[in-house]
Amino acid sequence: METNPDVVVIGGGPAGLSAAAWCADLGLSAVLIEEGDAPGGQLHSINNPIVNYPGLEAANGREFAASLLRWQEQFAFRQMLGTRVESIGAEPLAVRTETGEEFRPSAVILATGVSRRKLGLRGEDELVGKGVLRSGAGQREEAKGKHVIIVGGGDAAIENALILGEHAEQVTVIHRSREFRARPEFFAKAKAAGNVELRTESFLTAIRGEERFEGVDVAGPGGTGDSIDADLLLVRIGFKPNSELLRGLAELDVSGYVHVDVNSETSIPMIYACGDVANPISPTISTATGMGATAAKAIAARLSDR
Ligand SMILES: Cc1cc2nc3c(=O)[nH]c(=O)nc-3n(C[C@H](O)[C@H](O)[C@H](O)COP(=O)(O)OP(=O)(O)OC[C@H]3O[C@@H](n4cnc5c(N)ncnc54)[C@H](O)[C@@H]3O)c2cc1C
Structure with a gap:
């Protein structure tokens, strides 16, 4: 050689x-x-x-x-x-x-x-294929009738909310800042969609589930806390x-x-x-x-x- x-x-x-x-x-x-x-x-x-x-x-x-x-x-x-x-x-x-x-x-x-980029939370890698998605577009069929959590606030997060929202019963987008960075046309469509919830100033504190993804714990504005049950998770934070x-x-x-x-x-x-x-x-x-x-x-x- x-x-x-x-x-x-x-x-x-x-x-x-x-x-x-x-x-x-x-x-x-x-x-x-x-x-x-x-x-x-x-x-x-x-x-x-x-x-x-x-x-x-x-x-x-x-x-x-x-x-x-x-x-x-x-x-x-x-x-x-x-x-x-x-x-x-x-x-x-x-x-x-x-x-x-x-x-x-x-x-x-x-x-x-x-x-x-990753969140750095336990379960993010371990539950890939067990409720944690690698791709929104590639795995959209899995979202049929499910509740999907998407983390992020840019184009990729909102575009995936729209793609998965076509099949999912509900999509919850969790974004840590006050404003979304996604392009206005994506954002307007997501806001208008009946099954997409947009949460700002919130971040994940835990991914729940051992054998399968079960949901997330979220810290919200003013120190509020919340636990959301869901079937699928997609992280798109850049x-x-x-x-x-x-x-x-x-x-x-x-x-x-x-x-x-x-x-x-x-x-x-x-x-x-x-x-x-x-x-x-x-x-x-x-x-x-x-x-x-x-x-x-x-x-x-x-x-x-x-
Ligand atoms: C979902 C998605 C959609 C996209 N759509 C488009 C599109 O429509 N049009 C467009 O123009 N672009 C698109 N892009 C962007 C495009 O894919 C990238 O700009 C392009 O792949 C960048 O090429 P690259 O060679 O710089 O890096 P990469 O494609 O990231 O390749 C880097 C390679 O380096 C290897 N590597 C890393 N570290 C090491 C190491 N230490 N030793 C050995 N190997 C290593 C990695 O394994 C990898 O194979 C898209 C990207 C994504 C994720």
Whole structure:
């Protein structure tokens, strides 16, 4: 195995796949390391049709991923799946995996994306598949005749309230702030729906249920407390960047997103970041693949100058 490739790409979502393919196309040797069993990243959790990627439409993220994977097959780069990168070193540049392999590349591209934020309550992970939903759109049939609790106040929370509300007997949305951040048209529809209750200035203090989700305990305005019995729970409280590998090494913003320049280079020379992990403003597939191409082009230019 080559331990000194030109580039190590960390993460096999749209940004990482694009970056590795562009590296190969530009004549650079590249190794892509992805912790999941298959590349594609968040594409695997998109159930909506994808209509906003220029020139390519797909019925859902899995169909889009299949198309992306067919495309990248023509480019020769090494892929290590099921492998998590544990650390990055800057001097000298090094990438270490959890299985103890170490690479000494000329450049690193971090394309580790984002993860859904969690409440941090017991039951949130343990009861997944036992009443705690992973997806509203993908599991809407399960909501038939049920009471669903949704936590969050942005587009994802309210859009899921509308989707699940088509089937559920009742949906209760619990949001910790006074105002909802969701776009006005979603919010207006949710307010008008007869079976959607919107609770503000409230937060969960416990998820109840041992074998199955049974309900939640909620703290409300002015120190009030309440216990709500329900059948299903969906948490949609935003995303956090997977930037731990650069914490203490490169500049991050207050929310942990990686600062990059116009070439997708971080504050550490020859460490690049692309896609959602470096893009709080426009977390989209087209931005991710574009940033991957930018990073590869910039690295190729830098290495040819040496
Ligand atoms: C429900 C939903 C709907 C969406 N709909 C659209 C849409 O319609 N149009 C659109 O343009 N965008 C949409 N998006 C956003 C789009 O999916 C993202 O912008 C895009 O996937 C970002 O790509 P990425 O490569 O930066 O990150 P990701 O897709 O998050 O991929 C990151 C990869 O890095 C891997 N990784 C993380 N840490 C490590 C590590 N330490 N070691 C190894 N691997 C690691 C992860 O396993 C993951 O595979 C949607 C997202 C969601 C969740």
